Amino acid sequence: MDAGELISGTLKIRAIHGKNLWPDEGTTSDPYLKIVFWNKKTQRTKTKKKDLNPVWLKDITMPVEMKKGQYKPLRCEIYDDDLIRDDFIAYCDVPWISCIGNPNKWMIDEIFKLRGSANTEKKNPDKSFGELYL
Numbered sequence: 001m002d003a004g005e006l007i008s009g010t011l012k013i014r015a016i017h018g019k020n021l022w023p024d025e026g027t028t029s030d031p032y033l034k035i036v037f038w039n040k041k042t043q044r045t046k047t048k049k050k051d052l053n054p055v056w057l058k059d060i061t062m063p064v065e066m067k068k069g070q071y072k073p074l075r076c077e078i079y080d081d082d083l084i085r086d087d088f089i090a091y092c093d094v095p096w097i098s099c100i101g102n103p104n105k106w107m108i109d110e111i112f113k114l115r116g117s118a119n120t121e122k123k124n125p126d127k128s129f130g131e132l133y134l
């Protein structure tokens with residue numbers, strides 16, 4: 001495959017659950033998952049109220065129309081839902097290149113360790129932010 005090769009289809013992601021998420025609000029938070037795609041489009045799950053082990057079980061689909069060279073991992077971000085401004089909690093990057101060329105197969109079945117931002121790592125010095133299962 002060369003970088004100019006066109007890739008088209010639909011990417012389907014099953015957001016399953018988060019585990020041991022870091023509590024933004026002392027002992028809990030209201031987490032949702034936001035996925036930032038290669039084209040900067042985003043999609044998110046619903047908020048799970050007061051749940052550090054949220055089960056979203058949400059299927060997210062994104063049409064793929066891009067050149068191979070535009071490939072980027074999926075940026076998966078966990079936020080705490082708040083009235084005024086949602087707090088960023090943690091993120092991970094999920095490679096999905098194995099999905100290209102394998103239509104109609106689930107290629108990712110994995111637990112990803114979450115990482116904090118510089119700001120959340122300051123608030124959470126042991127840097128354990130939990131895990132995301134996709």
Ligand SMILES: [Ca+2]
Nearest residue numbers: 030080081082
């Ligand atoms: Ca909240």
Ligand SMILES: [Ca+2]
Nearest residue numbers: 024080082087
């Ligand atoms: Ca908050």
